[in-house]
Amino acid sequence: MSIKPARTRVAPSPTGHMHLATARVALYDYLLAKKTGGQFVLRIEDTDLSRTVPGAEQEIMDGLRWLGLNYDEGPDVGGAYGPYRQTDRRDIYLSHARTLVNNGCAYPCFCTPDRLEKVRQEQMKRKENPHYDGVCRNLDPDEAARRVANGEKYIIRFKMPKEGTTTAHDHLRGDIVTENKQINDYVLLKTDGLPTYHLAAMVDDHEMGITHVLRGSEWLGTFPLHVNIVRAFGWEEPTWVHLSVFLKPSGKGKLSKRDTSIAMKDGYSVFIKDMNDLGFTPEGVNNWIALMGWGVAEDDVLDSSQMVERFSIDSLTPSPAAINFQKLDHFNATHIRLFTSEDLAARIKPYFIREGLDVNDDILLKIIPLIRERLVTLDDCIAFGGFFFKDEVSPNPEDLVAKGLDAAGSAQIAQRAYQILSEQPGFGHEASEPPLRAYVEESGLNANQVFGILRVATTGQKVSPPLFESMEIIGREKCLQRIQNAIRILQTM
RNA sequence: GCCCCCAUCGUCUAGUGGCCCAGGACGAAGCCCUCUCAAGGCUUAAACCGGGAUUCGAAUUCCCGUGGGGGCACCA
Numbered sequence: 001m002s003i004k005p006a007r008t009r010v011a012p013s014p015t016g017h018m019h020l021a022t023a024r025v026a027l028y029d030y031l032l033a034k035k036t037g038g039q040f041v042l043r044i045e046d047t048d049l050s051r052t053v054p055g056a057e058q059e060i061m062d063g064l065r066w067l068g069l070n071y072d073e074g075p076d077v078g079g080a081y082g083p084y085r086q087t088d089r090r091d092i093y094l095s096h097a098r099t100l101v102n103n104g105c106a107y108p109c110f111c112t113p114d115r116l117e118k119v120r121q122e123q124m125k126r127k128e129n130p131h132y133d134g135v136c137r138n139l140d141p142d143e144a145a146r147r148v149a150n151g152e153k154y155i156i157r158f159k160m161p162k163e164g165t166t167t168a169h170d171h172l173r174g175d176i177v178t179e180n181k182q183i184n185d186y187v188l189l190k191t192d193g194l195p196t197y198h199l200a201a202m203v204d205d206h207e208m209g210i211t212h213v214l215r216g217s218e219w220l221g222t223f224p225l226h227v228n229i230v231r232a233f234g235w236e237e238p239t240w241v242h243l244s245v246f247l248k249p250s251g252k253g254k255l256s257k258r259d260t261s262i263a264m265k266d267g268y269s270v271f272i273k274d275m276n277d278l279g280f281t282p283e284g285v286n287n288w289i290a291l292m293g294w295g296v297a298e299d300d301v302l303d304s305s306q307m308v309e310r311f312s313i314d315s316l317t318p319s320p321a322a323i324n325f326q327k328l329d330h331f332n333a334t335h336i337r338l339f340t341s342e343d344l345a346a347r348i349k350p351y352f353i354r355e356g357l358d359v360n361d362d363i364l365l366k367i368i369p370l371i372r373e374r375l376v377t378l379d380d381c382i383a384f385g386g387f388f389f390k391d392e393v394s395p396n397p398e399d400l401v402a403k404g405l406d407a408a409g410s411a412q413i414a415q416r417a418y419q420i421l422s423e424q425p426g427f428g429h430e431a432s433e434p435p436l437r438a439y440v441e442e443s444g445l446n447a448n449q450v451f452g453i454l455r456v457a458t459t460g461q462k463v464s465p466p467l468f469e470s471m472e473i474i475g476r477e478k479c480l481q482r483i484q485n486a487i488r489i490l491q492t493m
Numbered sequence: 494g495c496c497c498c499c500a501u502c503g504u505c506u507a508g509u510g511g512c513c514c515a516g517g518a519c520g521a522a523g524c525c526c527u528c529u530c531a532a533g534g535c536u537u538a539a540a541c542c543g544g545g546a547u548u549c550g551a552a553u554u555c556c557c558g559u560g561g562g563g564g565c566a567c568c569a
Contacts, residue, residue, distance in 0.1 A: 011569095012569090013568080013569050015568085015569075045569065047568090047569080048567095048568055048569065050568090051568065051569080109567095113567070116566090116567085120566095124494090127494055127495090128494085128495085129494080129495050129496080129565065130495095130565065130566090131565080155567055157567095170498095173498070173499090176497075176498080178496075178497070179496085182495080182496055182497090182565090183496090183565095184565075184566095186566090187566080187567050188567095189567085190567040191567060192567080194567090196566090196567070196568080196569085197568075197569050198569095200569095201569090216563090217497095217498065217499090217562085217563065217564095218563055218564070218569090219563095219564090219569090220497060220498055220563070220564075221496075221497060221498090221563065221564035221565070222564075222565095223497085224497090242498085244498095244499080244562095245562065245563070247561090247562075249504085251503090251504080251561080252561085253561095253562080254562070254563075288505095291505060291506075291518085292505060292506095293505090294505095294506090295505090295506050295507060295508095296506085296507090297506085297507055297508090297516090297517075300505090300506085300517080300518055300519095301518090317505095317506075318498075318499065319498090319499050319500065319561095319562090320498090320499065320500095320561075320562055320563090321504090321505065321506090322504060322505080323504090323505095324503095324504050324505065324519070324520085326504085326519060326520055327504075327505070327518085327519050327520085329519090330518085330519055330520085331519090333531095333532095337532080371531095372532090373531060373532040373533090374530065374531045374532075375531090376531095383530095384530080384531090433528095436528095437528095440528090446528090447527090447528050448528060448529075449528095450528080451528035451529075452528070452529070454528085455528075455529065456529095461529095462529065462530090463529055463530045463531090464529065464530075465529095465530085465531090466528075466529085466530095467528055467529080468528085
C-alpha cells in the first residue's frame with residue numbers, strides 16, 4: 001500500500017435511483033482515501049440533460065451520507081477543485097476540447113445524425129463493426145475551422161490512431177492490449193456544447209487530482225480510448241481499477257436498476273434509498289457490498305474502521321459477483337447484535353413509531369436484551385416487541401389452545417396459572433418461573449403446553465421473546481388482565 | 494457479428510509451483526442447548542470448467558476450447 005494520500009472519486013449520473021454498484025464504488029473509494037489519509041470526492045456527471053432525473057442528485061448525497069460515506073468534497077460541501085457538477089464546468093471542457101483540436105488529436109465533425117444512422121445501417125448490413133466512417137477526420141483543418149466560424153453545427157471527435165496498439169494498465173488485470181483500429185473516433189463534445197463521459201471524466205479526474213480511478217468494468221471497452229485521451233493531453237495517468245460487476249442473484253446477467261423484478265421484492269432492494277425502510281443498517285449494507293469483490297481472509301464481519309484498516313486495492317477481485325440477499329440478512333443481523341443497547345434502542349424506535357405505537361423509552365431499553373438476537377432487520381422489532389407497547393393484545397383463539405388439549409382444558413390451565421401468579425408476592429421472572437415450573441411438574445403437562453398458553457395470552461402471539469422476562473416487562477397488572485381475557489376467550493369457544 | 498474481460502463448494506471468497514486428498518463465510522443437513530422463535534456450541538455434505546503444454550511437482554504458469562459477463566451511441 002502506497003503511503004501517498006489517494007484522492008478518489010465516485011462519479012454517478014443523476015439518472016435514477018442510487019443502487020448497490022454505486023454504493024460499492026463509493027465504499028472502496030472512501031476506504032482507500034481514509035486508509036491513505038487522502039480525500040474522497042463526489043462528482044455529479046450530469047452531462048446528459050435528457051436523462052437527468054430531478055431529485056436523483058439529492059438521493060445520491062442522501063444515500064452516501066446514510067451509508068456513512070461522507071465525502072470531503074462535493075456539490076453541497078464545496079472544495080478546492082470545484083465545481084463538482086459537470087454542467088457547471090462547461091467552459092473547462094470546451095477549452096480542453098479546443099486544445100485537442102489544436103494539437104491534432106481531435107477534429108470537428110459536421111456529419112448529421114441522419115447520415116450517421118444510415119452509415120451504421122449499411123455497416124451492419126455488411127456485418128461490419130458499426131463505426132464512424134471518418135469523413136470529417138480527413139477534412140482540411142483550415143476548411144474545418146472556416147465552417148466552424150461560419151456557424152455550422154458541429155461536434156468534436158477524438159482522432160484515434162489508426163495503426164498500432166494501445167496498452168492500458170488495469171491494476172487488477174494487468175496490461176490490456178487493444179488494436180487501435182478497433183476503437184472508434186468517439187465524440188468528445190456534443191452539439192449542445194456539453195462533453196461526453198469520455199472527455200468530461202478524463203478532464204475532471206486530472207483537474208481534480210484524482211490518483212485512483214475505481215469504476216465499473218463496463219468501462220473496460222472504452223478503457224483504451226480513455227488512456228489515449230489522457231495521453232493526448234500529456235497527463236499522468238491515474239491508477240485504473242475496474243471493479244467486477246454485480247450479477248443478479250441467479251448469476252444470470254448484470255444487475256440492472258431497470259430490472260424491477262429483483263429491484264424490490266420479498267423485503268429486499270437494490271436501491272440504497274429503500275434500505276432503511278426495510279430495516280437494514282448502514283453497517284450491514286456496507287459489510288455486505290464490501291465483500292462482493294474484495295477478498296478479506298477470515299473474519300468477515302467488519303465495521304467501518306476495520307475495513308479501513310484492512311483495505312487494499314490489491315485484494316480486490318476482477319470476476320463478476322452474484323448478489324446474495326441471504327448474506328445481507330446475515331451481516332445485518334450480526335451488526336445489530338454488536339450495537340450497544342442505547343444505540344439499538346435509538347435505531348428501532350422509529351420503526352415502532354412508524355407502526356403507530358406509543359414508545360416508552362424505559363420499556364424500550366428493557367426489551368433490547370430480549371429481542372436483540374432475534375432481529376434480522378430493524379423492523380423485526382415490531383414482530384418481536386410490538387406487544388410491549390400495546391394496551392391490549394388480541395390473541396387468535398385457536399392459538400390459545402395448547403397442543404394435545406381442548407379449549408376447556410386450556411382454560412383450566414390458564415386459570416391455574418392465573419391463580420399461581422396472583423398469589424405470588426413478587427412478579428419478576430425470578431418470582432414467577434419457579435412456581436409455574438412446579439405446576440408443570442405436578443400436573444403432568446409439559447412446559448410447552450403451559451407456557452404456550454401464557455405466551456399467547458400475554459403477548460398475543462405464538463412466537464415471542466422468552467416468556468417470563470417478557471411478562472416481567474409487561475407488568476403484573478397487564479399480564480393478569482390478559483390471562484383473564486384469554487380464559488374468557490377459551491371458555492366461550 | 495466484432496472487440497474486451499472473467500472462470501475454486503449453490504453463493505461470496507482464501508489460495509500467487511510443493512504448507513491443499515483445497516481453508517473461511519452465507520446458505521443447507523444433523524446433533525446439543527431449550528418455554529416458542531432466535532442466538533450459541535459441535536458435526537456433515539459441498540468446488541479447483543474441459544483438454545493440451547511447461548515442470549521432479551500445478552488450483553496456482555502458457556496455449557486451445559467451452560461457459561459466463563461487458564462493450565460496439567452526439568448514454569453514462
